[in-house]
Amino acid sequence: MKKLQIAVIFFMAAFCASAQQLKLSAKIEIKLHSSSEQIDHTIFIQLPKSYGKVHTQFPVIVLLDAQDKSLFDYASAAVDRLMFTNDIPEAIFVGVVQSDRAKELSVEKDEASALKFQHFLKTELYHTLQNNYQAGSYFTFIGHSLGGQFVTNAMIDDPDFFRSVISISGALNYPADYTFFKKKVLNGLRNYLIKNQSSVATKQKYYFSAGSDGYQESGFKSGAFTADSLLKQYPNHSLSWQFDFLKGFNHMTTPLQSIPAGLVFVFKDWHFTDSLAMEVLLKQTTDPIDAINKQKDQINKSYTSNLALPYSCYYQFAEFYMQKGDLVNAKIIGRDMVEQYPNDDESYALVGEILLKQGDKTAALRYYRLAQGKSEPGKYLKEISDIESSGK
Structure with missing residues (x-):
């Protein structure tokens, strides 16, 4: 064996x-x-x-x-x-x-x-x-x-x-x-x-x-x-x-x-375990923002360093809030994601999507343009065009 x-x-x-x-x-x-x-x-x-x-x-x-x-x-x-x-x-x-x-x-x-x-x-x-x-x-x-x-x-x-x-x-x-x-x-x-x-x-x-x-x-x-x-x-x-x-x-x-x-x-104190993600996404016994903040505190105590949480952690928790219709908390996580990943186009696009669902077309358009500036040409032109054609 x-x-x-x-x-x-x-x-x-x-x-x-x-x-x-x-x-x-x-x-x-x-x-x-x-x-x-x-x-x-x-x-x-x-x-x-x-x-x-x-x-x-x-x-x-x-x-x-x-x-x-x-x-x-x-x-x-x-x-x-x-x-x-x-x-x-x-x-x-x-x-x-x-x-x-x-x-x-x-x-x-x-x-x-x-x-x-x-x-x-x-x-x-x-x-x-x-x-x-x-x-x-x-x-x-x-x-x-x-x-x-x-x-x-x-x-x-x-x-x-x-x-x-x-x-x-x-x-x-x-x-x-x-x-x-x-x-x-x-x-x-x-x-x-x-x-x-x-x-x-x-x-x-x-x-x-x-x-x-x-x-x-x-x-x-x-x-x-x-x-x-x-x-x-x-x-x-x-x-x-x-x-x-x-x-x-x-x-x-x-x-x-x-x-x-x-x-x-x-790095065990950094790792966001699958069991914790299950508690958040499936069992819904833990609030995503609480889970993220507790994980950040644990990271700071163990490493005295601000190690970014996984990209997927932010994205899936923001999506979780959006599916529940809680756009306020979805935006909090989305903006936290932008802060951690400031040169990633999808972070800005996610916040743009949340803002659009909230009815804030002006802010949504700004975030989609920021996303476009950080991506390959034309990636978000449809979203930008749709917002512009619908009126701010």
Whole structure:
């Protein structure tokens, strides 16, 4: 059964990576200088296709070890699919190519070099994305193996910036004959948890995993179990965490399960669940505006960032009010949608339709013209012509 599951995952990974992406645009490649390391890093950037339409700064998902093409392609496909299904918000996906991963990612073996790379991520990469690519302040870092060791250490070393990390088969433990290994990360995690037991200032999310099979996982999983025990022993109210022990997975297959699972965990407080939508649309036990406002409050508390709710959420709730004949609340949601998606023509057209139903032809005509200005030529000419011919 496990072999079948892995085969299916590999098939889906290959299919998604080769198929046309639905939510992410083509890869942009840039060179970015690291002042702390005095080297240039190759950076891959994929913007959401809604880029420019949404009035928001996008969260950023950063994958380390992007020189591994199959890892980058799979992660890109997973991000794209989860955005499409509204399990995670639309985000900027970034891949960082390691120039020398043994130096840049190994806190245990070369802590000074790892801290220089950490500084590069926090300074040059962060500011470049903020200044040039509409990036917000909420970053999620994904690291596999040495990358998992690195992101775990970064989370405890600089919790205000590395608030959200996904560690996959992190190298948190080594055999006894590895003399360089001093348990820096595990000891650091213990000290961090003890020191910050009552801290709630910084909301952090930590997902980590380990597989059960193979030589490498035999050592790394013990480090993951130790981290799991520490997190249980020293609960921290500002740190939300999840550990997945992946039976039947080895060091090279754990990313296939962990990347989507980790991203879903990180953004679970953003996700507008199907069950909540059912309560609103079918059972009608929850008011749409109340549901939206509560979701926004939850997002602000969890991410201290204004992450836009899914486009479909606004649209279907506005339609729900319209079907009930409640045009006042339909207009409230429609205008909220315009505020979140100010360059989307259908947002303006929806408000125009609501205003027209209310009998306000002048305002409806204005919104349809705004919609026309943001769409392909002629898309709303009929609606505009009908209003003009009927008289304002």
